[in-house]
Amino acid sequence: MTVVVDINRxxxxxxxxxxxxxxxxxxxxxxxRLRIDTACVIHSYAVHGDPRDGNEQLDLVGDRRLRPVPVLVPGPLGTGPWAGGAPLVRLCPRQHGWSVTGPHARELLAELAAGGTAVLLSWDEVTAGELHLLAAAPPTPRIVLTGTGYRALRELAELLEAHPSLYVDTSTLCGHRQVEWIAERYGAHRVLFGTGAPVTDDAGPRYLLDTLDLPPDDAALIAGGNALRLLGGGP
Known part of the structure; x- marks a missing residue:
C-alpha cells in the first residue's frame, strides 16, 4: 500500500x-478527507508572526500523523542556536528579513547539513542566483523547493540539472505533465508530494498524485517514499 506524505502543510x-x-x-x-497518511507541518504563527511562538505551538501537537517542522531564523535576532532534533525545517528569509547568503545563514546551513536536516524553501523567498550560490558552496543541506509553478520551470530545470542537492515539491506543479517531465528527466527521487495547503489548493495536487503517468515505483516515491527517506535522514 502506497504511503502518502504531504511534505508542505x-x-x-x-x-x-x-x-x-x-x-x-x-x-x-x-x-x-484527502487520504493523506501524514503531513509535515509548520505553524502559521511561525511565518506570519514570531517564529519562536509558532515553533512553541508545534510542541503542543499531539497527533503523530502531524510531523512538526520548525521555522528557523539565523543570527543574534533569530530563533537561537540550532539544537537539532528535527529532520526538516523551513526557512523564510524574505518574509523574516535576513540574507540567505549572509554569514549567519551560512553558519546555520552548515549546521543543518552536518546534522542531516533538510530544508523547505519557497521559491518566492529566494532568487535563482542565490540558490546557485547556496548549492555550489558546500556544506549545504538538501533543499526542497516549494511553490515553483510554471513561470519558474526554466530556472528550476537549470538548478536541478546543476545541483543534485535540490529537490522540488508538487504543490504548484499543476501544468500538463510537469511532474512527469521533471521525474523522467531528473529522477523521481527528487520530487516530493506537497500541497502547500491551506495557502494553496490541496485537492489538485492530491488528484494529480492519483493520475501520474509514471511507473508505479516512481509514483510511490513521489507519494511518500522520498519524504520518508528525507525524514529518516537517509541519502
Missing amino acids: TLGPLPHDDVPTRDEAGLVAELD
Missing part, C-alpha cells in the same frame, strides 16, 4: 482567510 489560522486547518482537529480531518 501549514497548521493554524491565516491572517487573510478562515481555514479548516486552523487547529489540529481540522487539519487531521482534511488529511482523512
Whole structure:
C-alpha cells in the first residue's frame, strides 16, 4: 500500500482567510478527507508572526500523523542556536528579513547539513542566483523547493540539472505533465508530494498524485517514499 506524505502543510489560522486547518482537529480531518497518511507541518504563527511562538505551538501537537517542522531564523535576532532534533525545517528569509547568503545563514546551513536536516524553501523567498550560490558552496543541506509553478520551470530545470542537492515539491506543479517531465528527466527521487495547503489548493495536487503517468515505483516515491527517506535522514 502506497504511503502518502504531504511534505508542505501549514497548521493554524491565516491572517487573510478562515481555514479548516486552523487547529489540529481540522487539519487531521482534511488529511482523512484527502487520504493523506501524514503531513509535515509548520505553524502559521511561525511565518506570519514570531517564529519562536509558532515553533512553541508545534510542541503542543499531539497527533503523530502531524510531523512538526520548525521555522528557523539565523543570527543574534533569530530563533537561537540550532539544537537539532528535527529532520526538516523551513526557512523564510524574505518574509523574516535576513540574507540567505549572509554569514549567519551560512553558519546555520552548515549546521543543518552536518546534522542531516533538510530544508523547505519557497521559491518566492529566494532568487535563482542565490540558490546557485547556496548549492555550489558546500556544506549545504538538501533543499526542497516549494511553490515553483510554471513561470519558474526554466530556472528550476537549470538548478536541478546543476545541483543534485535540490529537490522540488508538487504543490504548484499543476501544468500538463510537469511532474512527469521533471521525474523522467531528473529522477523521481527528487520530487516530493506537497500541497502547500491551506495557502494553496490541496485537492489538485492530491488528484494529480492519483493520475501520474509514471511507473508505479516512481509514483510511490513521489507519494511518500522520498519524504520518508528525507525524514529518516537517509541519502
